[in-house]
Amino acid sequence: MAEIITRQRNWAPWFGLLLALIAILSNAGFFLVLPGQRAIPWLSVGLAIAALFCAAVGIMRAFRQSQVYKGKTSSAILGGLSLLICGLVAIAAVTSRALPTAAGAPQVGQKVPGFTLADTNGNKVSLDQLLGKGEAATKTVSLVAPPANQSPTAMSTAMPTKAVLLVFYRGYW
Amino acid sequence: MDTPEVSRNLATKAGYTFPILSDPTAETISRYNLLHKGGGPEGSNIARPAEFLVDTSGTVRWTNFTEDVRIRAKADEMLAAARGLK
Numbered sequence: 001m002a003e004i005i006t007r008q009r010n011w012a013p014w015f016g017l018l019l020a021l022i023a024i025l026s027n028a029g030f031f032l033v034l035p036g037q038r039a040i041p042w043l044s045v046g047l048a049i050a051a052l053f054c055a056a057v058g059i060m061r062a063f064r065q066s067q068v069y070k071g072k073t074s075s076a077i078l079g080g081l082s083l084l085i086c087g088l089v090a091i092a093a094v095t096s097r098a099l100p101t102a103a104g105a106p107q108v109g110q111k112v113p114g115f116t117l118a119d120t121n122g123n124k125v126s127l128d129q130l131l132g133k134g135e136a137a138t139k140t141v142s143l144v145a146p147p148a149n150q151s152p153t154a155m156s157t158a159m160p161t162k163a164v165l166l167v168f169y170r171g172y173w
Numbered sequence: 174m175d176t177p178e179v180s181r182n183l184a185t186k187a188g189y190t191f192p193i194l195s196d197p198t199a200e201t202i203s204r205y206n207l208l209h210k211g212g213g214p215e216g217s218n219i220a221r222p223a224e225f226l227v228d229t230s231g232t233v234r235w236t237n238f239t240e241d242v243r244i245r246a247k248a249d250e251m252l253a254a255a256r257g258l259k
Binding site for chain 2: 027030037038040041092096097098099100102103104105106107108109110111112113114115117118119120121122125127130131132133161162163164165166167168169170171172
């Protein structure tokens with residue numbers, strides 16, 4: 001009877017679940033534009049590993065040292081939850097890095113291939129136009145979004161094109 | 174690959190004033206060696222994320238190729254690269 005009273009609370013699986021939750025919620029850091037965003041993927045995976053370690057410690061304590069620690073059922077449930085959340089962290093880590101190499105893409109010092117593509121109004125726009133060359137030299141594109149009271153064309157007549165930023169993005173989905 | 178209509182809706186909603194070009198056949202994306210086969214919705218082909226700062230001679234002056242789709246070049250990084258051009 002005295003043994004039951006003195007059995008300790010098993011905090012490890014709770015701590016593990018907390019770490020697993022922080023690991024998955026750290027992905028919100030990408031949307032908050034925090035300065036350390038490059039560290040987030042590693043932080044997230046590191047926290048997930050620590051979470052699984054805590055969950056394992058909690059389960060071992062509950063089942064192997066049941067005379068010392070409580071919480072067989074709770075450690076199993078919390079461990080399962082932690083494993084599930086860490087699985088999601090792992091999937092996010094693997095899928096977001098599943099990108100083809102950019103080794104064949106134009107590198108610094110190389111010329112970029114030209115193109116002519118339709119803009120949002122269906123008008124054909126060429127790279128030369130964007131660079132301020134050729135017949136449409138007056139219709140240049142400024143890098144910086146103009147103030148709200150100025151249209152992009154009004155801005156570009158005052159500022160000659162210095163460079164063009166080409167952003168390849170994956171679409172809105 | 175988004176159509177001009179999809180991009181127009183986005184530009185209107187978000188207030189973008191820069192040109193958004195559409196590459197429905199992925200011809201330009203392929204020429205830049207940036208095709209991500211099956212990377213888009215329902216296995217469609219899209220571009221891998223990439224940013225190039227190109228000077229008026231058409232020469233690349235700065236690039237950013239992320240290895241993780243969650244990490245993208247931030248506006249201030251791109252502006253700093255543009256300001257650094259002589």
